[in-house]
Amino acid sequence: MKTSSAQNQMKTSPFKEIEEFEKELKSFTNKYKTALSEHSHRISNYFEMSCYNMIIRYYEHRGYKAKVENEQAGRFRFKCSPSGLLENFSFMKLTKNNVTYHLYHNASVQSAYDKEVFTTPDIVVATNVKPSISIDYYKTKKRFSYIPNTEFITFCEAKHHTPFPELIINFIGTVNELKPSCLQGLNEVEKSSEHIAPSLMMSGSLSKPTEKVAESLERRYFVNMLGNLFLEPYKTTFSSNSIYNLATLGRKRIMESE
Numbered sequence: 335m336k337t338s339s340a341q342n343q344m345k346t347s348p349f350k351e352i353e354e355f356e357k358e359l360k361s362f363t364n365k366y367k368t369a370l371s372e373h374s375h376r377i378s379n380y381f382e383m384s385c386y387n388m389i390i391r392y393y394e395h396r397g398y399k400a401k402v403e404n405e406q407a408g409r410f411r412f413k414c415s416p417s418g419l420l421e422n423f424s425f426m427k428l429t430k431n432n433v434t435y436h437l438y439h440n441a442s443v444q445s446a447y448d449k450e451v452f453t454t455p456d457i458v459v460a461t462n463v464k465p466s467i468s469i470d471y472y473k474t475k476k477r478f479s480y481i482p483n484t485e486f487i488t489f490c491e492a493k494h495h496t497p498f499p500e501l502i503i504n505f506i507g508t509v510n511e512l513k514p515s516c517l518q519g520l521n522e523v524e525k526s527s528e529h530i531a532p533s534l535m536m537s538g539s540l541s542k543p544t545e546k547v548a549e550s551l552e553r554r555y556f557v558n559m560l561g562n563l564f565l566e567p568y569k570t571t572f573s574s575n576s577i578y579n580l581a582t583l584g585r586k587r588i589m590e591s592e
Contacts, residue, residue, distance in 0.1 A: 362387055368402045368410040368424075378494040379414045382456050385492035385535045385563065386412070386439055388572045389457055390426055393437070395574045396528055398428040403436070413440040416454040420465045420479045427462070434462040435487060435529075441465070442480040443489065445511050452480055453508060455489035459529060488513065488529050488583060496538030497561050499547045505534045509557060516556040516583070524583040531581035533558035552587045 390400050402410055404424045413423040426437040441458040445451035463485045468478050489512060491505060509516050509532045515524060516532055540548060540561040548559035558581045560571055570576060581587035 358384055358387060363410070366400070366402045366410070366426075368405060368408075379412075381494045381537055381564075382414070382439070382492040383412055385490060386437070386457055388535070388563070389437060389459075389490060389530065390428075391572050392530055392577050392580075393428045395572075395577050396430070398430040398435075400437075401427045401429070403427045413438070416440055416442065419467065419477060421467075428459075436460050436462055438481070442478070443486050443512050444480055444483040446483050446514050447511070449483075451511070453511060455508070455512070456492040457490040459487040459489065461485045461487065483512070486512065488532055490530070490533040490535055492535045494537045497536045497540045497544045497548070497559075499544050501536075502534060502544065502547050502551065502559055505532075505559075506551060506555070506557070508532075509555070517554075520556065520583065527583035529583045531556040531558055531583055531587075533560055533580075535563055536561045537564045538562065549589065552581065552589070556581050556583060556586055558587055 394400055402424060403426065404421070405411070406422065406424060410424040411422070413420070420438060420441055423439065425439070428435045428437055436459070438458040438460065440454055440456060441460070442452045442454045443458060445453070458481060460481045463482075465479045466482050468480075489508075491508065493501060495501060506517070513532055515521055534557070536559075538561060540559075545561075548561075551557060552559055563571065571580070579588040
């Protein structure tokens with residue numbers, strides 16, 4: 335049976351048209367009864383926003399209620415770069431059983447080892463404690479907002495790349511800096527947690543050698559290495575059934591072969 339060129343492209347390409355991303359964002363605004371502020375139209379930023387929406391869906395499938403918070407001039411404002419104070423951008427409030435968490439976009443997080451070291455994951459889950467702000471941090475005469483590591487829960491990185499081993503291995507360095515228990519051993523609270531484990535979300539498909547690296551790390555650690563997310567992400571990886579195969583802070587990922 336012959337397939338069309340469009341079908342062949344969908345099978346091999348990790349890319350999709352900006353119009354498709356815009357449809358996703360329109361669906362987002364309709365569902366949560368908001369509008370979007372002006373945002374970057376770079377394809378990598380669209381992918382980050384799409385991944386942010388996937389994580390909202392993950393928590394909704396887990397029974398959380400998602401609500402838009404901190405609209406700016408009546409609009410949801412994505413934080414499309416590491417710069418800027420969190421108070422000037424929107425986020426989602428996730429609530430279940432009267433417990434609330436916040437889902438941020440590009441929030442700086444304090445290191446688990448050094449209170450003066452920070453990095454900025456693309457997607458961050460934290461407690462509902464207000465982010466900290468330092469004045470003149472690093473003596474730059476600028477205000478700087480961040481999530482203290484004590485209030486940090488988990489994170490995801492969204493990479494608009496065809497996956498390769500170095501990308502995946504480098505991600506483990508970020509996990510070690512922010513959430514070392516996912517590599518070294520969970521505490522008692524984390525063992526019962528349903529929060530998604532630190533996740534590397536990639537647009538492209540994993541080659542066989544890269545897949546071997548990813549699976550090895552997933553077997554050893556509480557992490558998710560997720561590729562091919564341009565192709566039907568909601569119907570597969572983040573469907574209501576498939577999310578239970580993903581690693582959480584309390585359980586390693588269930589492999590397809592298991």
